[in-house]
Amino acid sequence: MTRLSRAAILAVGSELLTPTRMDTNSLFVTDQLNRLGIDVIFKCVVGDDREELARAVRTAFDLADLLVCSGGLGPTDDDLTREVVAEVLRRPLSEDAELASGIRARFASRGVLMPAINLRQAMVPAGARVLANKNGTAPGLWLEEEGRIVLLLPGPPRELKPMLGMVIESLRERAGGFSLVRRVVRITGRTESQAEQSLQPLYAEWGRRTVPVAATILAALGQIELHLSARSASHADADAALIQAIDDVRASLGLDVYSVDGSSLEQVVGNMLVERGLRIGAAESCTGGLVTSRLTDVPGSSRYVDRSIVAYSNAAKTELLDVPAEVIAAHGAVSEEVALAMASGIRSRARVDVGIGVTGIAGPSGGSSEKPVGTVVVAVQTPSLARARTFRFIGERELVKFQASQAALDMVRRLLLEL
Amino acid sequence: MTRLSRAAILAVGSELLTPTRMDTNSLFVTDQLNRLGIDVIFKCVVGDDREELARAVRTAFDLADLLVCSGGLGPTDDDLTREVVAEVLRRPLSEDAELASGIRARFASRGVLMPAINLRQAMVPAGARVLANKNGTAPGLWLEEEGRIVLLLPGPPRELKPMLGMVIESLRERAGGFSLVRRVVRITGRTESQAEQSLQPLYAEWGRRTVPVAATILAALGQIELHLSARSASHADADAALIQAIDDVRASLGLDVYSVDGSSLEQVVGNMLVERGLRIGAAESCTGGLVTSRLTDVPGSSRYVDRSIVAYSNAAKTELLDVPAEVIAAHGAVSEEVALAMASGIRSRARVDVGIGVTGIAGPSGGSSEKPVGTVVVAVQTPSLARARTFRFIGERELVKFQASQAALDMVRRLLLEL
Numbered sequence: 001m002t003r004l005s006r007a008a009i010l011a012v013g014s015e016l017l018t019p020t021r022m023d024t025n026s027l028f029v030t031d032q033l034n035r036l037g038i039d040v041i042f043k044c045v046v047g048d049d050r051e052e053l054a055r056a057v058r059t060a061f062d063l064a065d066l067l068v069c070s071g072g073l074g075p076t077d078d079d080l081t082r083e084v085v086a087e088v089l090r091r092p093l094s095e096d097a098e099l100a101s102g103i104r105a106r107f108a109s110r111g112v113l114m115p116a117i118n119l120r121q122a123m124v125p126a127g128a129r130v131l132a133n134k135n136g137t138a139p140g141l142w143l144e145e146e147g148r149i150v151l152l153l154p155g156p157p158r159e160l161k162p163m164l165g166m167v168i169e170s171l172r173e174r175a176g177g178f179s180l181v182r183r184v185v186r187i188t189g190r191t192e193s194q195a196e197q198s199l200q201p202l203y204a205e206w207g208r209r210t211v212p213v214a215a216t217i218l219a220a221l222g223q224i225e226l227h228l229s230a231r232s233a234s235h236a237d238a239d240a241a242l243i244q245a246i247d248d249v250r251a252s253l254g255l256d257v258y259s260v261d262g263s264s265l266e267q268v269v270g271n272m273l274v275e276r277g278l279r280i281g282a283a284e285s286c287t288g289g290l291v292t293s294r295l296t297d298v299p300g301s302s303r304y305v306d307r308s309i310v311a312y313s314n315a316a317k318t319e320l321l322d323v324p325a326e327v328i329a330a331h332g333a334v335s336e337e338v339a340l341a342m343a344s345g346i347r348s349r350a351r352v353d354v355g356i357g358v359t360g361i362a363g364p365s366g367g368s369s370e371k372p373v374g375t376v377v378v379a380v381q382t383p384s385l386a387r388a389r390t391f392r393f394i395g396e397r398e399l400v401k402f403q404a405s406q407a408a409l410d411m412v413r414r415l416l417l418e419l
Numbered sequence: 420m421t422r423l424s425r426a427a428i429l430a431v432g433s434e435l436l437t438p439t440r441m442d443t444n445s446l447f448v449t450d451q452l453n454r455l456g457i458d459v460i461f462k463c464v465v466g467d468d469r470e471e472l473a474r475a476v477r478t479a480f481d482l483a484d485l486l487v488c489s490g491g492l493g494p495t496d497d498d499l500t501r502e503v504v505a506e507v508l509r510r511p512l513s514e515d516a517e518l519a520s521g522i523r524a525r526f527a528s529r530g531v532l533m534p535a536i537n538l539r540q541a542m543v544p545a546g547a548r549v550l551a552n553k554n555g556t557a558p559g560l561w562l563e564e565e566g567r568i569v570l571l572l573p574g575p576p577r578e579l580k581p582m583l584g585m586v587i588e589s590l591r592e593r594a595g596g597f598s599l600v601r602r603v604v605r606i607t608g609r610t611e612s613q614a615e616q617s618l619q620p621l622y623a624e625w626g627r628r629t630v631p632v633a634a635t636i637l638a639a640l641g642q643i644e645l646h647l648s649a650r651s652a653s654h655a656d657a658d659a660a661l662i663q664a665i666d667d668v669r670a671s672l673g674l675d676v677y678s679v680d681g682s683s684l685e686q687v688v689g690n691m692l693v694e695r696g697l698r699i700g701a702a703e704s705c706t707g708g709l710v711t712s713r714l715t716d717v718p719g720s721s722r723y724v725d726r727s728i729v730a731y732s733n734a735a736k737t738e739l740l741d742v743p744a745e746v747i748a749a750h751g752a753v754s755e756e757v758a759l760a761m762a763s764g765i766r767s768r769a770r771v772d773v774g775i776g777v778t779g780i781a782g783p784s785g786g787s788s789e790k791p792v793g794t795v796v797v798a799v800q801t802p803s804l805a806r807a808r809t810f811r812f813i814g815e816r817e818l819v820k821f822q823a824s825q826a827a828l829d830m831v832r833r834l835l836l837e838l
Binding site: 018020021030031034039040042045049055193196216218220221227288291292297300302307308309310312315316363364394395396 | 474481
């Protein structure tokens, strides 16, 4: 008997092909299957069209040993999943007497005449197991074909989820008894290709281990994520393989790894502040409050955030943060001197241990050849250390702001590690 | 020549097959193609696997006359889209000298040694048109095969969107000449079901018009969007139908409609401030800088934002915003009295026309039976008017913060309308 390990998910419904709707069932299904050690290797969305649906079913079933279809099981003309799957698997459909009488009874109990079309929901492909729908009218179906399985589930999440629950034990028996475990490593301070180059030798090594570890790198501006997964008969072995892989990444990338448990950068910084009993304040120009907003996204951040200043104008920097007007005049508002003065100013004004200063040109205007749009200076000051760094970020205004906030939080993290 | 009418969209990347990630590019691509009268008939997601990707490309290209692929164009080993598509279409790959020198130059300009792996991005299938990527390193590709088109776009939305824009006119020339026009109406100040109830009679009426207008309502906490679309051979007719529908919505919902052209609430408020020659400042407690960060997300916001204060602690409210300690003691930090004093404090301290005060309990802790988590008070003060309102938001910490910022900006909008 084939051990299920590779699943495809097919969502049926023309509405899922419009610009405002998405198939979200597949996320739930993926999570449930992953827990059984079954990988999802292919997902697709197809409209209510016989030929396209048949084509999609064939492709998906060729690639996978488990095919989960959602939607298209209703009574109307455009509900085609049952018929098309029966046709692809060459199983004749016949009316299931029990289902048919159940449907009749349901209408009768409401005193409504049953439109004949509803009996389509009682049609069952030969050899299929019928899955009762406690939350709706369309029954689900479980079909086997040469050791592989096709599962037809209704589209509405409140019907699909409990029905998948009904068959999860059957799926577990058929799965390899494997556990698929995932971990995300978050990295900052280098580009995707720089990270990739350092990690490449590891990928090869991980592939050769007793419990192989698979890796995918995901990069966005200001943040790189390395998604690791391991599959093993033993959950503990899979977990151990990931822990070792994470150690390898740390050994390779050092302090550029800031999170291995899903924590955000603001959570990591927040934990470090709490551990060290330190408080923090920010003097923000181009980030406009974003650094402090991120710091305060963390529950309990009132333990280390007391106040911050958004000083957009030069006058605000001088009046609220004691940045000398002469320093701004001599070096420009976007300079390491001003950023350091801002960090120092918020530290003493807010009477906190760690001060952040951020000043820059978020764009789209305001740039010069010497200081183009995207130039941002971040300074961090602690009682014993002070550091300033000039960045050149790319992207639009909001992205520059995000990268600047990321750089500021990361500089705090690195400085706290030295304390 | 085939008129393009049926598109398939293929998203490539193993991370898009995990329980926590979705392909969202396809929504944007669908919207753009729909505007050209091109229907999307098939969408799929496939991992970084050569055989599965090839199979998906074949299926999609068989079903559609336009195939749009996103992702998998980067420099690393698991970026396979270019190679697999070249193989399926039987086009040999060769290095494009111009692309190669561009990549070398980009690394040189940053003073970084180029990892050799980056040259994979200079490989081009025979006969392909190269699409320059102004926002990243991976170039896109346009291939034709027997009148049908394959478009390879990079995965990051900020690279994909402008690149699709570059080819949209070429696609329009090849499409059938129908126009599908869409508009989004943004609404605040009422719940989804309240909005739906007011709009339902309009839906029926729109369906009967010469150019029918279709509507979908999309609700998130703090914001409702009404998506309208109309299809016609004449772009002007479709446009006119939508303009009339928008007028109907305004007549029904009044001031609760804040945007009909895609503008965000912060843009709407920013425009109103500029028109009226007013400046604004915020005194933020539970929003932690989010209100000011949103205000400064708008290009040119330095015209009306000078400074803001994040006053998390009671001491900060008193020291930086002149909120009398007795008022805090008498009414609590989360009270209309304190919010009004904060708004007044920032107005005079920042010497601006409009002051915002926000204080509340973002959670998860800090709530009481009288003031549960989610309680937020927003006050807005102008030279002639002052208003305070207490909200009870639901959802987690970040959602409470967002809803509070939305309420604050919306109160500013409504107050400015009265000036």
